[in-house]
Amino acid sequence: MDKKDSFNSEEFSSPSDCEIEDTETKEQTHRNDKEEESETNNLANNELIKAIAQTLETILEENKNCPDYKEIIKKQKKMVFNADSIPNISLEDYLARIQIYSNLEKNTLIISLILIDRLSKLSDLVLTYYNIHRILFTSILLSIKYNEDCYYDNKFYSEIAGIKLKELNALEYTFSYMIDFNFFINKDIFRKYEQYLYHYKD
Helix, strand or coil: CCCCCCCCHHHCCCCCHHHHHHHHHHHHHHHHHHHHHHHHHHHHHHHHHHHHHHHHHHHHHHHHCCCCHHHHHHHHCCCCCCCCCCCCCCHHHHHHHHHHHHCCCHHHHHHHHHHHHHHHHHCCCCCCCCCHHHHHHHHHHHHHHHHCCCCCCHHHHHHHHCCCHHHHHHHHHHHHHHCCCCCCCCHHHHHHHHHHHHCCCC
């Protein structure tokens, strides 16, 4: 006995060559539009990325000049955010890499800086060249999940960050715990950071 279709095959006609061609054209146009949107978004965020990177660099240099900087490094050595050595990549290049692969929204970048500031205020953690890359990436990951409707799983982001999935999960939890799982950002605070970054001067 022939296998019976789950639907009446005769009710469904095959699309004509024109319809197939039209569908392929629409799909290609959609892909092109998404690529253009991604490229435009990346270009629009370049100045914002630069402002965030330079803001963090200023903080790092100020902290580095503290008399007890070596003691701070030693004290924080075993923290999950600390790397064994200072990463070769600059903060601006690191942010640009994240932007390329994640196509971050503008607000996500701004929120990430707010969360880093919140982490510094609610904990004894001091930003250093040994921990800033992991802190920055974790803040962006949390900002993506807070602000954006669609995002990838942590395995994808661990590949962008260049760290193991288990380690990224630990970073995410530790950061969240240290800010008391408080991700709420009111409009006034957001505007304050937004205005600062858009008026940032070298």
